[in-house]
Amino acid sequence: MIEEEVLKIIKPTEEDKKGIEKVLEIIRERLNKLDFEVEGSFRKGTWLRQDTDIDVFVFYPKDVGKEYLERNALNDIINRIKDLDYTLAYAEHPYVIVNINNVEVDIVPALRVESGDKAITAVDRTPFHTKYVTSHLDERGKDEVRLLKRFMKGIGVYGAELKVQGFSGYATELLIIYYGNFRKVLEEASKWKHPIKIELTKPMKIFSEPLIIPDPVDPKRNVTAAVSLKNIATFSIAAKYYLKNPSIEFFFPSKKVEEKVKGDVLILRLNLDEKSSEDIVWGQIKRSVNKIERALKQYGFRVIDVQAWGDTNNITIAVQLESKNIGQYYLNIGPQYYSETIEDFIQKNDNIWVGEDGRLYSIKERKEYDAETIAKKNIVLKVKYNIESYWLQNTEDQQIMKFLRKTPTWLK
Amino acid sequence: MIEEEVLKIIKPTEEDKKGIEKVLEIIRERLNKLDFEVEGSFRKGTWLRQDTDIDVFVFYPKDVGKEYLERNALNDIINRIKDLDYTLAYAEHPYVIVNINNVEVDIVPALRVESGDKAITAVDRTPFHTKYVTSHLDERGKDEVRLLKRFMKGIGVYGAELKVQGFSGYATELLIIYYGNFRKVLEEASKWKHPIKIELTKPMKIFSEPLIIPDPVDPKRNVTAAVSLKNIATFSIAAKYYLKNPSIEFFFPSKKVEEKVKGDVLILRLNLDEKSSEDIVWGQIKRSVNKIERALKQYGFRVIDVQAWGDTNNITIAVQLESKNIGQYYLNIGPQYYSETIEDFIQKNDNIWVGEDGRLYSIKERKEYDAETIAKKNIVLKVKYNIESYWLQNTEDQQIMKFLRKTPTWLK
Structure with missing residues (x-):
């Protein structure tokens, strides 16, 4: 087995x-x-x-x-x-x-x-x-925790650090204590729908996170408060697929992947000068990823995906767009013909026409339509860094290949 | 004056x-x-x-x-x-x-x-x-009708034919009979907000059109049933601007216009073989314009404007897009991780990942991403025609220049 x-x-x-x-x-x-x-x-x-x-x-x-x-x-x-x-x-x-x-x-x-x-x-x-876990786990239970940890590592949801936003060791131990064994945890997780409550003890606070495990030694704290919904969802899906078709790939993903570039992919390679704490750097990287995505969407780009990977010094941010060419101009929707604001609209706009719906329309120039510039502007790192950026043509880099493929090898 | x-x-x-x-x-x-x-x-x-x-x-x-x-x-x-x-x-x-x-x-x-x-x-x-109008208009009234007709011609809203969807001669006469003179019509029209009811006689039906003038000789008919909201709005705005700043330009727009190409502009030149009735041809052209716009939007293009002009044999359709490059792939939003449909989604899709919101996403290939092909496919003419199409670089054509400028010369 x-x-x-x-x-x-x-x-x-x-x-x-x-x-x-x-x-x-x-x-x-x-x-x-x-x-x-x-x-x-x-x-x-x-x-x-x-x-x-x-x-x-x-x-x-x-x-x-x-x-x-x-x-x-x-x-x-x-x-x-x-x-x-x-x-x-x-x-x-x-x-x-x-x-x-x-x-x-x-x-x-x-x-x-x-x-x-x-x-x-x-x-x-x-x-x-430590006391709680040692007094609630027997030898077999410890092995079940080991299996769960390795499974979570394999699918990328293990680790309480900000970079991962995954499950802590303590969380895996509590899951085994609550459900009894590895298989049972997967069976339950495969049926999860947030908010998920796992109460080894009654909570002493109302928690708003998607996964709630009140800490048995401090019930006003949620052990899994920092686990992202993405990781909860990934774990639930992986559990479902593992139970249907168990494979070593979940524990030790090893398949080499290959995938062509779909859409336009911007690669930003960051090199951080100073040595900072991982959580501080990754807090800023996560914020940058969100800002880049939001800014690009706001400027009119259709964003497929933005991801970051790396360590504390060398970080790659990959930005995948449906197209980097969104054009210099955009359709601007104005007021109805009977609105008091039409004179203001007409004065401030050019290329104005009346649409079939009785609204005024105009053509406006985008303030910024270069995705690379927008992405770079929205990196919010408080330490000094060098940046190298390019639009991906082809690559041998396994990390980039994984980004392009997306589908985890254990899934399909 | x-x-x-x-x-x-x-x-x-x-x-x-x-x-x-x-x-x-x-x-x-x-x-x-x-x-x-x-x-x-x-x-x-x-x-x-x-x-x-x-x-x-x-x-x-x-x-x-x-x-x-x-x-x-x-x-x-x-x-x-x-x-x-x-x-x-x-x-x-x-x-x-x-x-x-x-x-x-x-x-x-x-x-x-x-x-x-x-x-x-x-x-x-x-x-x-004829009887109604001759018995309600004196000599001065007839001149007021003439002014209104010429004004409407100048701003492009005169003519009951499908190509224009504007005001009929009879409608202009009724407007003058109702409001008294040209200036008064403009004063009232500048304040219009649809539905607009002008009742020389009580309507004998409930009308749903934006401008309602029950026919004094047949009150179950709306004289302005076929006037488009676009033309009503254009007339209202022109009235407002003429009253503020009267100019011959409204009656006889003559300014030559010049404008650069903004976005990507596809020009379709249609040449119809047979001689058909204008209303039949323009019914089909209007339907084609709508279909082209809808199809392009559905395929993911950002459409600025689609317009058609010409006579019954030579027709130009101009399609203005923010960009003709939308990319070959698009972001496909899938179900939440707990949905029953995820297995189906995973089976049918490639490049699948779990988003921060717990949803599955995938990358899909567009069935069609060439705007020219989409535009041509959506022309619904029942007569034989030749078509020539090209992406506009620059032009001397005054009609195309007007399309590019959009803003009527009487407005700004």
Whole structure:
């Protein structure tokens, strides 16, 4: 069976576990006498073999406050590991990434609170998530989570980061806890229609998002608040198609794709100078994609699709139009002949005529009719960047090919 | 004053009248012993100097019926004038056109009925119109009609024929009878907002047309039923602008116009083989213009304007598009992810993706994306014709220049 084959690939071996434990030993020594805990999927036993980032949380009394975490706590941690290969990273507040034997250990300062709903910073809730999951999942359940994670990765809906707007690890764990196993999650998801409510606990707030999973450790929070409707829909469709015709392609899409250019496709290659946090860059990229699409439509272009991909430094935005030639002039619809505004219309317009419907019409010149200029003007990046843009002729680039093909290989 | 100047040009002299009377003498001799009458604007004294077609009606007892008119009556008339320069013409039924000294005399067989509302054929009402107008217009009134006719000719809204869909001579006479004089008609028309009701008599039917003038001699008929909203609106706007700034340009538009090509303009030159009645040809041309516009829009083109001009044999249709390049492919919007139809959509489509709104989208190929082909396919002429078509580059043709300029010279 496919799921067993997949598990063979994604389930870590005892050896994998030992390798990570060895790395953790080093970290444990360094954090000696601090109040620290291993969190995340490694601790919960839901990690995938390929995933090699481990979360270690260092807790401080809640009274020290956020500022203390960001300065004193962080400095203390850095002092303890500064001889190792480390970098600083930023989420809601800064944390340290240490790289040992290609295992990435995130050391995150957090506040020790009494319960999940008392969290002061977003990370304070994490130990309660860990407790909830470990106490609700048995060994088989952990494998079911692994299957669900890999499935979601395969179809591109896994990851809470802004770039993906997908499902978090915790969300996959709650789905398995609620529905029981991977297959059952798919069966239910294949029937989803938003708003979808999955209540392991009664919500303590009215949520407006399409997928609502109130956090069992903090029911005024929706665990899947940031999952986009696009990802919910994609997951639902993939679930339906997998159940009808299971295939490894859902978990590990590998088919090379090929497709010709349909319509006019503008490729914008952005190169960002500074190193910024991924969520900040992708927040701006997502906003740019939306602005480009809206502006092009407003200027009269028929937009087929606008997508962005890449990492934090090299980003491609692809803009697909039915045609880049919309003409320099457009039909302007004016008032009815009996309107008080006709004199104003006649004065301000040229090429005016009366239509069969009794309205005045005129021809107006577009303020802008070059799609490339409009697209470039609507990129809203706050960091410096270089841009290269061209109208696509043909390509070997697999990412562009995927953009042109659109249809996921697991679908058709 | 402008109106006096115009009258000097358009009011026939005694000499003009004598010339026509001389022609009528010849006709009167030929129709000896028949029950005939001079009708039309010459009889009513509302004719313009340049207009040289005279209506002579020959009446038959109403019991003879339509068939008799079309055969026996017509043959009798032809026999009486066959040595003259004549042709046959067709309206609701056939009539004879005789040309004497460049004066065109229409000899129309009609049925003698007791009153206008008893008319069997459309022309039977005519003698009652003549009586009504002559008994309600004095000499000054006749000149006011002349001014109104010339004004309407100048702005292009005069003529009951299908090609124009404008005001008939009788309609202009009724407007002057109702409002008193040319200026007063303009003052009222400048304030029009349809439906407009001008009741010299109570209507005996509920009319749905934008301009309603119940016929005083047959109140279940709307005299202006065939006037298009476009012509009503044009007349109303012209009235407003003339009153603000009177100019000879309204009566005799003479300015040469020049304008560049905006958008993509397709010129279709039609050459009709057979000689058909103008109303029949223009009925088909109007239908073609509408069909071309509708089809182009349906195929995705943005149409600025489609117009036709010409006579009964040589007709030009001009099609102005924002751009002739709409691209070979278009965005196809599919169902929501939870719809039962998604499997069908996925099976039938290619290049499928899930949008941010949870809908499926796909790229489809247009069945037709050549505007020239679409335009040609939608010409619905029942007579044989040759066609020549080209995308306009530049032109010296004043008709095309007017089409490009659109704004009437009297407006701006």
